[in-house]
Amino acid sequence: MACLPGALPALALRRWLGLGVFMLLCLSLGYALEKKVVKSKVGEKVFLPCCHEIPSSDSLQNYRVYWQKNTTEVVLAYAEGKKMPQQERYENRTGMDVRNLTLWISPVEILDNGPYQCVVQHRKHSQNSVVVCDETVTLFVTADFSKPNVTVEKRFKTCESTVMVVSCSSHGGFPKPKISGALNNVSVVWNTSSVSKSSLGLYNVTGQLWLNVTKDVSFTCSVEYNGFLKSTSLLLKNKNDCVVPTVPPSYNVITASSIIIIIFLLAITLAAKYLPRHVCSHCCKPQDSVEEDVKESMKPPVSSKVTRETSSV
Template sequence: MQQACTTVLVPFVCSSTGCAQEKKVVKSKVGEEVSLPCCYKIPSSESLQNYRVYWQMNITDVVLAYSGGKKIDEHLRYVNRTKLDFENLTLWISGVEILDSGTYQCVVQSLQSSPDKPGSHFLCVELVTLFVTADFSKPSIEREVTASSCESTEMVVRCSSHGGFPKPKIYGVLNNVSVVLNTTWESESSLSPYNVTGTLWLNVTKDLNFTCFAEYDGFLRSTSLLLAKANDCIVSSALPSYNVITASSIIIITFLLAVILAAKYLPRHACSHCSKNQASAGEDAKEIMSTPHSCKVTCEMSTL
């Protein structure tokens, strides 16, 4: 039993034996110009005036349509971005966006009657899937040291990339050994650019080479960073604290004051001591000199 294809919204290729479905895949990047092939080429002896051509997206939205050689419909989102090749009916889309991703249909009808096919009739339907990608930024690696000792350094390593499509895979390689990252994604919708971040907790006992990869639709971007172990065993050469400087200054000032006071009062005390010694010596001398005189008087009195 033959299946009749009577609507431009049905994704079938119809022939005398029935309807068959065929799908092609076209890939492009954001901002590029892409061509979507159709299933029919107009003979050189004819023109577009003899045909009706519909390019539709996701079956329901007409992107561009011609009938009898004239444009009869165009989607607002594709205005000034699409054009039709009048020979092979290829649809060209410029300034491709992520939202352009989806399944497109090229439906071709003949407007000419023939003895076996009176009136307009279907010629073919082509299904084309457009897949648009957007490049991710080069991964950025940041590390945060959470604890450190002579033996090891604990750190959190974060690798992030943004602005790409489709949803990426992010992973790391640590000294040529693959490691799994705790990954989070951010996107406004399923057809919006993604931001991705991978997190890794490490206890580093020696310097390590870390490489982060962002993979999406066969593309790969990477960045490397040396994770150096912190050396906290070296004696710190930092300047003394404010309290130490203050205490040292007080000690020095006190010492200088002591020296000044000693220099001022010690000579005076020494002179006073010398005067007392001189007075004592004078009295002793007088006493010695007076002793013979007394003896002389005593002796004379004894003689008498």
């Protein structure tokens, strides 16, 4: 029991040492894996590291170096310091550093995508060649897609909404992309989408969406590939410029209105024809009668004396 206090720190120390070694191994493995993958874009110049470096005290004449792709295509090779035949498509666009044996390719093409193997053999004096290095590095090639092109076609319109067909397309990229759409930052599912591949290995992608737009909304099309993202946004407007048409009167209303107008015109015509005659026959006199009545009223009255004389005679 007396040994327990001293044993516990030793056990803890061992655990810490084991954990430290494990972390170093993980970091070393991660670094090695990171070195084995090289990313490049179409048209760039890329460098692929080899697993061996020739010391300054030695020379390329004592080595055989093979850079091959998919273990079948000879990309670049040297034997005793002399360049060996290679695949035709790698001619004039590949090279190698004579010390660290790094392979460079320029310009990079889509077909260059894939694993490359560096094999190094060393021969000392008259001894047989010994493999001192055999390692694979993967070249991951990408090509930028064009900025998504968004077009809108209006199929049907009412005063409340507009039916639109929204199309999005992008081309000339690698690797195979993922196309997505969003309305006001909310993801939508394409009605139709397609991805095609050209003879050069480049991808073209399209998507089509049917929408019933009742108000202005923002549409975004995005193309994602190998961690890269390209997007285009467009405001879809539902312009409410409808004019409510005037409802024509019914046949019965037109008929009734016509009858009323005709009766009204007949009434005016009859009134104009008969009403003036009726008034003149009762209220008006000829001009001569009026003048006689005036003269008669202006005569002096006959005196009573004259009247008595007349009576006596």
